[in-house]
Amino acid sequence: MRPLLRRATLASAIAVATCSGAWAQELPVAVDQPYQGNLSLQVDLSDQQRHIFHVRESIPVHAGHMVLYYPKWLPGYHGPDGPLSNVAGFIVTGNGKRIPWRRDLKEMYAFHVDVPEGVSKLDLAFEYLAPATPNYIPLSFNEVAFYPAGYYVSRITVDPSVKLPGGWKFASALETAGQDGDTVRFKPVSFENLVDSPVLTSKYFNRIDLAPGQSVPVHLDIAGENADSIKATDAQIAKQRSLVVQANKLFNAHHYGHYDFLLVVSDHTGHFGLEHHQSSDDRLFANFLTDADVNVAAGTLLPHEYVHSWNGKFRRPADLWTPTFTEPMQDDLLWVYEGLTDYWAGVLTARSGIWTTDQWRDSLASIAADMTARTGRSWRSLQDTADGIPLSSRGTRGWVNYRRSSDYYPEGQMLWLDVDTKIRDLSGGKHTLDEFARAFYGMDSGSYTPKTYTFDDVVNTLNGIQPYDWKSFLRQRLDATGDGLPEKGIEGGGWKLVYDDKPTPFMKTGEKTRKAVSLAYSLGVVVTDKGDIQDAQWDGVAAKAGLVPGVTIVAVNGKDFSTKGLKDAITDAKNGTAPIDFLVKDVDDYRHIAVDYHGGLRYPHLVRGEGKDLIGLIAKPL
Template sequence: MKYTLKFLHPAEQLITVEIETHSPRENPRFFLPKWRPGRYELQNYAQYIADVSATDDQNQPLKVSKCETHVWEVEAPEGSLVRLTYHYYANQPDAGGSFFDADQIYVNGINLLMYLPELIDAPCSLRLELPADYELAMPLPCKDGHYLASDFHELVDSPFLAGPDLIHHRFEVAGIDTHLWFQGVCRPDLSRIQHDISAYTRAQIALFGDCPVNTYHYLIRMLPHSYRHGVEHQQCTLIVMGPGYALMQPEKYQSFLEICSHELFHTWNVKFLRPADMWPYRYEGENYSRLHYITEGVTTYYGDLMIWKAGLWTWEQWVEHINENLNYHYQKGGKDFVSLEAASFNSWTDGYNKPGTPNRKISFYTKGALVAMLMDAEIRRSTQDRHSLDDVLFDMYQHIAKAGRGYTAADFEACLARYSPLDWPAFFEQYIAGTASLEPLLEQLGEYVGLELCQLPFLSLAEARLGMRCTVENGRSTIEHLMPHCPALRAGMSLEDELVSINGLKISDNLDELLLMLEEEPQWEFHY
């Protein structure tokens, strides 16, 4: 299949897409992906498709009908040439979207490129009609003006940036041709970034034994405001961060290094070592998996661990990031109700930023990272440090990923059992399929490495005494979070209730002050 992208309408932010192919069947059906790898929830990319038309080899119009939300059928005989043309509205500025205006272009092909299911494994080519003064950051190889992909999977796994002001820095680390691309206003310290990326890259290669790619691109868009989002791809990552002017400030740079390490680790863990549920990817609907505590949780743990092992963070900095995961996990009311397996499976309906049912959600990133850390510690403790979770990942990459297949939960559990005599079925039942508290294992880990598990005081009296957090806007205090089984819930309060008064005293932004003043009162009477 041959694809062409034209960028003719920057004010309207419309990308023109042209597809040329020979029909593999009578009345071929073109599918637009319903989701993108790395974000396990349905997307509605079809809402941005407009002006779909088709012609034959004589440039005569062919009838096009939309037959499903993401499927278009062209009336054409089998074997005939079909040219499909449409527009895509590119105004999604995160790392998983596509964006186009008069100053810049970045494209995730998964958003806007249709495919024929019969030809999804066939070679593809992509031609770009860019403004003359634009430079291109693209991981695909180019031949005679066409960017070549082995199949549709590789094509849509190869995002690109284009613009007149790209910063490009190229270097080699451990045999990998590494490219840094920056788009937007920033002043990166390229020498320092090269040093640090080289350090954690070597640490990651040492873990897995080799790298499955010989070229890797960091495609980085810098925004003028605060932002952070990254998406993994086979030969690159697309990262959006901001503000660009603050990139090299200590806190922002630490965050930058963290996300870069995380996304590179995905090259092994999910792009090549992937659950069988998603091998290969199926774009026409949900790819259900209960294993995202491995794809994302293990990656979150190791992304940070590799930075520490590379000598780029102190022990205290690494522990600080562990504490961030602990705080996030324990502030989630769903930890007593939702297992890691359930959170993974349910990402398609209530994952990520969807509100869902209060106190019935957890993050398989943060809890997955904590459980990965505990698995690592349990292996080390039970084998007197002869083995670790590193050995498990090395084994699975060398013997499953390189065999060209996906892994199952049984594969993961069996591999763990090869390196540790721990009762892994019981561990999985309690901490992965179940909702048992992590605290006993965290306390054991603390004793093993010389740390102490402590519960921090609540940030407010409202949380400590009532189990609720409030927001204040225009002098009105509204409940935004209620902890499970908390006193406020038992008293009948609900989310989004406005608190009017306590014991006759008006509530605005002064709730904690009032609670402190009334602390000795035998009861509190709220009006809300």
């Protein structure tokens, strides 16, 4: 085994391709100047029943050596997740003749090509092997396009077009130039904005105006598995329209020419959201619009992605802005990018009526309890969950509370609630975090050119709202390790965290949606409806006995496993001395595990504490 060498970076301009012969060239450093000529991109989605996208791309070139990149580091992913492994059949031609290419052995998203004399255009042909579904396609252009190295992606112009499956409708932040049958031509756009502007197309499609009578359009575009699943009620529409109003009042500016929520409601896709500047890729449960409980449980997703238009897309951490999609991004300010976005998502969900104030408080109780129970705080700070997220971007299983992965989301909420309540307390109610929103984001209305910031910019803006040692305040919480949640926004907001044996309606809804029960604060495990242990408290009584991630509970006290039976056993054990008996399956082995736990069920709640109800004040509409 040969020793590993220190990896070179593009920014240092010393990354040398390891191709042989004429391809032994340095990877170009990007320059801020226009690329000569427009790229042409045609994406054919009509073969979606075979889960294949056919792609043709043309790139103006000059004779000589050049490098093509496939997007690797994508805004919003927080890691090198470009799905290059789904690209197949990649062929390069010029003047109708095939031209060899070779992948760089150090930067494997780079492809070296020697362009022959007389060739002024490279033609790329390939297939994207898509995890498609029969009734809808969320197309991300980073999946189906290459770009020439050596230029800022903001200075490369593309003429895109998409052929839709027959009769399907579509929506996108891209501007339409024309449509011929099922082929849609879009207006020329920078490669940067192309990647930032997905297309949602579907057999079943519903478009809802969320800003009627307003000068800046906002639409909710819904795709699903059938016609009934994409229908929103009048009450749901009213709340989403209120979200638009409340967000624009909060930030006192907008940073889009128009905005589209591209919402898929389906159980045949991952459930997540991905921010874009003038749209968001939102994927929720098939019954999101038809089941009131599920609608509540997933209520913050659309607000979260909408807030990102201001926080993350327009105002962006300096280390998360790169001139191309090849340079590594640094995630040290994700507690602002994601944590503050998550906080304001909860606030706006309450202010717009998507949640009641009680539901927001129940959400805060659940988050505070989860973060209080984080055994991984003994060794890993909140700051490191941001710094190290590229290592976790492909997902990890089990021991979540001990590993700590993306805690900058939930604990970020606790951090910014702490900031908000502290500002209100220090100023006697004269100032709020809302003023930070207007000062930090409320400029250049209509612009969606990224404006970067640093940690010092955050501190200085906070000091402009309410003078205080905000640098120490933030660093003490970001760098803390050991026992106890360092954020005190719950208490500062006039509430305190307590536990009893009754789950809140919010927690019941969460269990229904996730198909799992959280017993983290009692037995110390999270268990799916099928008995699979998803997580265990590192130092908990259950984990010490052997109930750990990867083990499946088959029976409890001699009876077939069910989540109700498990809860009943925990309740019964509170009044007895006998341990709870578990029959578990560990791969192919079965064994009995005795857990000597008698503390009963414990679920988190907020009850009124000392001082003003600042959380209630924060939830009031503007």
